[in-house]
Each structure stands twice: as C-alpha cells, then as structure tokens.
Amino acid sequence: GAGVSQSPSNKVTEKGKDVELRCDPISGHTALYWYRQSLGQGLEFLIYFQGNSAPDKSGLPSDRFSAERTGGSVSTLTIQRTQQEDSAVYLCASSLEDYSPLHFGNGTRLTVT
Amino acid sequence: AQSVTQLGSHVSVSEGALVLLRCNYSSSVPPYLFWYVQYPNQGLQLLLKYTSAATLVKGINGFEAEFKKSETSFHLTKPSAHMSDAAEYFCAVLTSGAGSYQLTFGKGTKLSVIP
Numbered sequence A: 001g002a003g004v005s006q007s008p009s010n011k012v013t014e015k016g017k018d019v020e021l022r023c024d025p026i027s028g029h030t031a032l033y034w035y036r037q038s039l040g041q042g043l044e045f046l047i048y049f050q051g052n053s054a055p056d057k058s059g060l061p062s063d064r065f066s067a068e069r070t071g072g073s074v075s076t077l078t079i080q081r082t083q084q085e086d087s088a089v090y091l092c093a094s095s096l097e098d099y100s101p102l103h104f105g106n107g108t109r110l111t112v113t
Numbered sequence B: 001a002q003s004v005t006q007l008g009s010h011v012s013v014s015e016g017a018l019v020l021l022r023c024n025y026s027s028s029v030p031p032y033l034f035w036y037v038q039y040p041n042q043g044l045q046l047l048l049k050y051t052s053a054a055t056l057v058k059g060i061n062g063f064e065a066e067f068k069k070s071e072t073s074f075h076l077t078k079p080s081a082h083m084s085d086a087a088e089y090f091c092a093v094l095t096s097g098a099g100s101y102q103l104t105f106g107k108g109t110k111l112s113v114i115p
Helices: none
Strands: A005-008 A010-013 A019-024 A031-038 A042-050 A065-069 A075-077 A086-094 A110-113 B003-007 B010-014 B019-026 B033-038 B044-050 B056-058 B064-068 B073-078 B085-097 B100-105 B109-114
Touching: A005 A086, A010 A019, A010 B073, A019 A086, A019 A110, A031 B033, A031 B100, A042 A075, A042 B073, A042 B100, A065 B003, A075 A086, B003 B085, B003 B100, B010 B019, B019 B033, B019 B085, B033 B064, B033 B073, B044 B056, B044 B064, B073 B085
Parallel strands: A010 A110, B010 B109
Antiparallel strands: A005 A019, A019 A075, A031 A042, A031 A086, A065 A075, A086 A110, B003 B019, B019 B073, B033 B044, B033 B085, B056 B064, B064 B073, B085 B100, B085 B109
8 A cells, every 4th residue: 555655755945945845644544753864863753743632843943843734644844944954854654553663754855055 | 761772883794694783772661662674765664563572573574673671672683684684774662751652763773784
C-alpha cells in the first residue's frame, strides 16, 4: 500500500521567505509526527498530532514554525521568515496508534539561501 | 527523561564480517526500543522493535538485536555484512508524557561495508 508521502522533495528558498511543507500520512494512521534532520543535530522531534487531541508542539524551535493537520489526515508544516539555520531535511512520520512503529516519508530537503 | 546513546558515529566492516552497532538506553520505565535504517536520500525504515516480549528480536534483512536490562543495552547485530547494508542506523526509544508520544533518536551510526 501507499506509504507516507511528502512534498516537495526538494525546496530552495531565499532567506526571509515563507515555506510550506506537506505530508500525506498512511490512511488510517491516527498519529502524525514531524522531525527535522540536520548535520550535527541528528533527528529532532518537532511536533506530534494524535486524532483530535491538542498537538504536542514542544519541539518547535521558534514561533516561526507552525503546523496543522486538517481532518485528521494531511499535515502542513509552515516556516515563516526562513533563516539559513532552517536548512535541513524535514521528515514526516505516521503510526497506526501510540506505541506502534513510525512509518517515515522520504522527507523534504529545505535549502535556505 | 528517556534517551539513547549510540557508540561510534562511523563503523566499517568487511563484506561477510560480523556487524555490531551499539546502543545504550536510559529509561526509568520498561522501554520500547527500535532500530531504524536510513539509505541515502530516503526516509527511515523500521528494522526491528523491542516491546517487552522476547529479549532477542529478529528484524528484516537478517538483523537482530538483544535487549539486556542489566547492561541497559540494545545492540544491533548481523552475522555477515552485505554491501547493501551500507547505510545509517538509528536506535530510538519511545518516550511518553502528558498524552504525547515521540521517538527519541540516537545520533546515528554510519555503516560502511568494504568489499
């Protein structure tokens, strides 16, 4: 079946511009996660959605970062006024339920010039 | 707080040799532990998971890991390395609190296989 789908796969943007990254989780998966992967920082948790519960935003690095999940399915991660340090691979994952393994998408590679 | 430590950011083995990637965890409760593999320009793929059943866990591609509570370890092994095993490997622990769940990852170990 279809896995987690992320778009775009690559994004180059100028410093100061806003970007939106999209994630389509596996159908039926209730939990959705965003992680950031960068050299020297490893995999950083950003945000967690579970059903209709309030998301856990504790990993968002600044108020320039926000995410939403519409209809319990598709999620969008928005970065406003991008900075060079935002350059990284942004990974989305979904799981059937809590305690289930996470299934990852191939990520969006963001480059801020 | 729960965490994992992977010893060795880079490991090289010869084709056909034993693969051993080390992971130690820190957890105040019985942990849920995972190993993931990442091939270049791809996302992470689950290799295996430990969820307090058998201490020896078998995964895909011939990998296995043994949970040792006394050593707080969950090392990943494969008896004979193949060229296709070259990738980055991540150990992770499931952390939970206040209704939230997340995987906390180690820094990763890049495995090189020498022909």
